[in-house]
Amino acid sequence: DQQVKQNSPSLSVQEGRISILNCDYTNSMFDYFLWYKKYPAEGPTFLISISSIKDKNEDGRFTVFLNKSAKHLSLHIVPSQPGDSAVYFCAARATYSGAGSYQLTFGKGTKLSVIP
Amino acid sequence: GAGVSQSPSNKVTEKGKDVELRCDPISGHTALYWYRQSLGQGLEFLIYFQGNSAPDKSGLPSDRFSAERTGGSVSTLTIQRTQQEDSAVYLCASSLASDRVYEQYFGPGTRLTVT
Numbered sequence: 569d570q571q572v573k574q575n576s577p578s579l580s581v582q583e584g585r586i587s588i589l590n591c592d593y594t595n596s597m598f599d600y601f602l603w604y605k606k607y608p609a610e611g612p613t614f615l616i617s618i619s620s621i622k623d624k625n626e627d628g629r630f631t632v633f634l635n636k637s638a639k640h641l642s643l644h645i646v647p648s649q650p651g652d653s654a655v656y657f658c659a660a661r662a663t664y665s666g667a668g669s670y671q672l673t674f675g676k677g678t679k680l681s682v683i684p
Numbered sequence: 685g686a687g688v689s690q691s692p693s694n695k696v697t698e699k700g701k702d703v704e705l706r707c708d709p710i711s712g713h714t715a716l717y718w719y720r721q722s723l724g725q726g727l728e729f730l731i732y733f734q735g736n737s738a739p740d741k742s743g744l745p746s747d748r749f750s751a752e753r754t755g756g757s758v759s760t761l762t763i764q765r766t767q768q769e770d771s772a773v774y775l776c777a778s779s780l781a782s783d784r785v786y787e788q789y790f791g792p793g794t795r796l797t798v799t
Contacts (some may be wrong), residue, residue, distance in 0.1 A: 572726065574687070604790075611688065611775055611790025657726060671740070672788070674719075676725035 571595045572660050574675035582683050587645040589678050591658030594639065600662040602672070603632060603643050606655045615656075616643070648682045655679045685784060686710065688791035698768055700734050705761040705794045709778030716759050717779075717788060718751060722772040730774075754799045766798045 571591045581587045585650045591601075599620040604612035618632045618641065619626040625632050645652055658675040689708045697703050709716050718730040729743040733753045744750070748767075753759040763770055773795050777788040 570726075574726075609792060611777070611792050613790070615785065659727075671729050671732070671743075672727070673729070676724065676726040 571598075572658055572673050572675040574597075574656075574678050576678050577676070578679040578681070579647045580602055580683060583650055584647045586615075586649045587643075587648045587652065587680055587682065589643040589645075589656050589658075589680065591641045591643075591675055592639060593641075593660055595660070595662055595673070596639070597662040598673075600661040601632070601634060601641050602659045602661075603630075604657040604659060604674075606657060612657055621648070626644075645680075650682045650684050652684045653680055688778055688789050690774075690791040690794050692793045693792065694797075696799060699768060699798055700765055702764045703766055703796065705763075705774050705777060705796070707761070707776030707778075709757065709759070709760045709776070709789060710789055711757075713778035713780055713789070714756065715779045715781055716753060717777040718759070718761050719775045719777065720772040721775060721793075725786055727775060728758065730761070762794075766796075768798050771796055771798045 571594050572623040600674050602617040603615040605615045606612040616627050616632050617668045628654050629645055634641045657676045657677045661672055688710055691706045695703055714735055716733040719727040721727050731744055731751050732737055732740050735756050736753050748764045751761045773793040775790055775793045777790045779788045
């Protein structure tokens with residue numbers, strides 16, 4: 569049972585345009601959401617996060633939107649640059665008392681290609 | 685500064701053999717995590733260390749998998765009697781503390797292929 573879903577395996581966007589990556593989740597206990605970026609042969613690197621008490625978090629060209637009622641979040645990259653081409657993973661954390669609160673649940677990733 | 689390093693970067697082994705994967709976390713990071721990514725899948729949590737102890741081993745797929753951490757630093761993930769379904773990229777991450785989940789720093793991974 570996949571608790572974090574990224575339904576688009578790939579996305580192509582023209583340089584300078586907006587990239588929108590989507591993520592859906594099923595576990596209502598998730599309270600923190602993260603986006604990681606991964607280049608080939610490298611480990612994922614943290615990009616941006618959002619707490620469930622917020623609906624938007626912005627960091628430079630990157631903005632994450634959270635719609636709790638729809639259990640949906642999205643990552644917007646504006647403007648997109650060729651260096652943004654990578655695989656983007658959505659991840660979520662559920663807060664439990666005791667063990668488990670550190671565990672991240674990842675989606676399968678979306679490969680973004682920004683075309684010059 | 686040095687990031688998380690993992691060795692080997694690639695490992696090809698025959699079915700039934702044992703393998704050891706190594707992770708060197710960032711110096712000073714007390715929490716260490718192992719994940720694996722099978723082809724076409726997201727990252728799957730395996731085990732987590734706080735210091736040298738592993739409070740949560742629930743993600744280990746079977747009793748063929750074990751991990752240890754010594755000196756609060758290096759960790760080894762051991763897979764005994766490897767099976768073809770063990771083929772995946774094994775990723776290690778570390779963080780300053782286990783409650784700062786979003787500050788997990790990942791290594792480049794070890795690509796394991798079981799033939």
